[in-house]
Amino acid sequence: MICVEAVSLRLGEAIVLDHVSLTVQKGGITALIGPNGAGKSTLLSLVARLVPLQQGSISIDGLPVSTTSSRQLAKIVAILGQEPTIASRLTVRELVSFGRFPHSRGHLTASDHDAIAESLRLFELQELSERFLETLSGGQRQRALVAMTFCQETDYLLLDEPLNNLDMYHARELMRSLRRIADDKGRTIVIVVHDINHAGTYADRLIGMKQGRIIADGAPHEIITTKALRQIFGYDIPVQMIDEKPVALHFRS
Amino acid sequence: MRDRPLMLLTVIAIGCVIAYMTIGLRGDLGFVLGLRATRLFALIQVGVAIGVSTLVFQTVTGNRILTPSIMGIDALYLFGQILLVFMFGGLAYSAVDPHLKFTVEVAALMVMTIGLILPLLSLRWDMGLMLLVGVVVGVLFRSLHSLLARLIDPNEFAIVQGNSFANFNDLNADLLAMSSVLSFAALVLVWRARHVLDVLALGRDASVGLGVDWSKHVVGFLVVVAVLVAVSTALVGPVAFLGLLVVALAEKMINSRRHAWLLPATALVAIIVLVGGQTVFQHALGNSATLGVVIEFGGGLVFLVLLWKRSRV
Secondary structure, eight states: OEEEEEEEEEETTEEEEEEEEEEEOSSEEEEEEOSTTSSHHHHHHHHTTSSOOOEEEEEETTEETTTSOHHHHTTTEEEEOSSOOOOSOOBHHHHHHGGGHHHHTTOOOHHHHHHHHHHHHHTTOGGGTTSBGGGSOHHHHHHHHHHHHHHTOOSEEEEESTTTTOOHHHHHHHHHHHHHHHHHHOOEEEEEOSOHHHHHHHOSEEEEEETTEEEEEEOHHHHSSHHHHHHHHSSOOOEEEETTEEEEOTTOO | OOHHHHHHHHHHHHHHHHHHHHTTOOSOHHHHHHHHHHHHHHHHHHHHHHHHHHHHHHHHHTOTTOOGGGGTHHHHHHHHHHHHHHHHHHHHHHHSOHHHHHHHHHHHHHHHHHHHHHHHHHSOOOHHHHHHHHHHHHHHHHHHHHHHHHHSOHHHHHHHHHHHSOOSSSOOGGGHHHHHHHHHHHHHHHHHTHHHHHHHTTOHHHHHHTTOOHHHHHHHHHHHHHHHHHHHHHHHOOOSSHHHHHHHHHHHHHOSOOHHHHHHHHHHHHHIIIIIHHHIIIIISTTOSOHHHHHHHHHHHHHHHHHHHHHHO
């Protein structure tokens, strides 16, 4: 269980997060949605201890993130940051095997190799596995990064805009893989997504943020309504039911 | 798959060492071999220290065209030298126990490196800012150095100047025992942390996500870099581009940024360049040029090529 209690964060004058409290139960996919600058990525970074806490407290499975050793946390929570820049000259397989670092500290065992092979298969990277990252397209690189995060085999996966750079096919495949990971392996996944229809289709719970606060929280059919979306995004989005699922027509004027 | 280039480098390095030890042997064999062995040991130590410190520095800063001299570490060293002469005079400077002096110098370099890093750790970590501060501090020490150089007695300046240029012929052999303990400890630390270095190369966020305490490791590695730079600067004087040259060549040979491969390759290339180069200069060119100058020239060219290749990507 991820417990966020009364967390606030200021960067200079700007209030990025304003008394945010949130509980994410074990299992399932939770999607954070909201306009740019709502504090979604910051919230995720705080949970993943990438940004130091200023106010409030965050714990994962009872372990406070500010005091637990980074090494211990790396075995229960994995994060894919936004726009990670990898300067190193690495092959896809080498990148994915970094996911095993918290467990093996660089000395890969047979079970590590199995986990790497599984990640490569799950994200359809077998054919690319020996290619160098700089020779890949942005979307392929993104999939390799997600595979590395998955390869960490943590109970909690935090993904900041994993659909970045992905085409429609791979975006859908990625969301389906996440759904499978959540259902079959009981992993807990928190993602930041901008496409609310992906969020609505694959997530169990949507959390709407705006100006550093959580202003909506519920199942997809509760959040994907014209009224709730207007509160979050500030404009009217028509919502239609297709196969009894709400679909937001956010691209229509 | 990368065993081959490593094997090749090992063979060439051994060849250079044998050539250095055996070519043009004359006179009392025991004496000559003893002298050469001491110098060889010093050359190897300097080469490995410079190569490894540059590699670690590049990994930690995430920048492949940097060398530790950007941080002004060697500038502080030189400033310390001239300050000592200025305050106590050339005679006293020459008379100070070299071990004591060396200990104080290494300690001062480590304190400065840590002093430069610590304020940045409490704020939000920004490598660019730290490097900028390092560059400014380096310029400050260089300027202070030349200011003092103008103030002191010309005779005493000559003493300082002997220490201000890399000199591979005239090594401070009396420091060898002490410096080798330091470099050995530093190298063992780096080698044991080779996998951590691989992770650090992924950048701050990815490292933290993988459970590597970024700030702690960066500080630790920069201190190790300071020790290695102090060792090499104390033994031969400042060398700016050798590390860049050596790391770039090693990376070309290995075609990877994995430290398990790159660390030994860097050390071997450094040995080849220094020991091989010194052999060529002593015997083929009759000491008519200085190795230091040629290495700086070659390293400078590599630096330009790296910049040019980067700008096209």
